Amino acid sequence: xxxxxVSRAQILGLYRSLLRTARQFTDYNIRExxxxxxxxGFRENRDLTDPSSISAAYSDGIxxxxxxxxxxxxxxxxxxxxxxxxxxxxxxxxx
Numbered sequence: 001x002x003x004x005x006v007s008r009a010q011i012l013g014l015y016r017s018l019l020r021t022a023r024q025f026t027d028y029n030i031r032e033x034x035x036x037x038x039x040x041g042f043r044e045n046r047d048l049t050d051p052s053s054i055s056a057a058y059s060d061g062i063x064x065x066x067x068x069x070x071x072x073x074x075x076x077x078x079x080x081x082x083x084x085x086x087x088x089x090x091x092x093x094x095x
Contacts, residue, residue, distance in 0.1 A: 028084035
């Protein structure tokens with residue numbers, strides 16, 4: 001147990017779920033923001049030792065995961081058919 005009733009496996013599972021959900025966004029900017037925000041949130045809370053603060057951070061992470069899952073559904077309904085410039089393959093003209 002990490003502490004506060006939340007195991008290390010649960011915390012890592014939450015992180016993986018957030019990254020997996022982020023990959024479902026079709027828009028490059030939102031996908032990368034979601035991945036970056038997940039990593040930043042876990043990095044920010046990695047030094048927590050108080051069981052109540054660990055539980056609170058875990059609960060907040062679960063809430064953020066639920067929001068992200070709902071947003072993937074909404075964004076998929078209005079997804080653009082055109083890829084972002086960041087996702088386009090650059091084709092060089094023949095010399």
